[in-house]
Amino acid sequence: MSVYRELMIKKSRKSKMLSNKFYSYWGDFTSGQITGKGYIEWPDLSWYEGDVCLGYRHGLGMYRATFADVTYSGKWYMGCKEGPGMLYYSENVNNHYNGEWVQNERHGLGMRSYPSHACYYGQWMNGLQHGIGTMVWSNNDVSTVTGTNFEMVIN
Structure with missing residues (x-):
């Protein structure tokens, strides 16, 4: 588990978790949208950590595709x-x-x-x-x- 993800889980007032069958997200929300800093993990254990905007990887970030x-x-x-x-x-x-x-x-x-x-x-x-x-x-x-x-x- 990444350091950022651990911090986001601990700061539950500022960050939230969203999980469905497609992905899990820990991070910031703005006006109910996945926007700010966050961590996304997919069922194959691929992950992204960094800036997000409206649910998209947007800004600076790192993506790890485990399958490839x-x-x-x-x-x-x-x-x-x-x-x-x-x-x-x-x-x-x-x-x-x-x-x-x-x-x-x-x-x-x-x-x-x-x-x-x-x-x-x-x-x-x-x-x-x-x-x-x-x-x-x-x-x-x-x-x-x-x-x-x-x-x-x-x-």
Whole structure:
């Protein structure tokens, strides 16, 4: 259980719990709406902790999807990853993306680190590498990469 969730449960005057078959929520309510700071947990034990607005992940927060072994920490806009954020694709710290997001897609400048220790830094569009970037391979060779909507497959 997260520290925030424990604090929210202890501060029962300020926070409330809402639970149904879809999710459980501990946190702030404003005018009867899930708005403020909160913790959401789904039946598969995935969770979100951070800012919420009208029931959506909105503002700064962290989401952990247990079914996919994925963790995202960063900005949200009405339930979508939006703005700067970091997504870990597994427990392996060398398997992540750190950069800009637009409507849940990698978009803008970002850096993708692969389990092989290769790393791509450059432009992204609609979730794919797009434009100009730099690839640093696991043997430290460096390549300039240009293209349109491509995804490098690196093992």
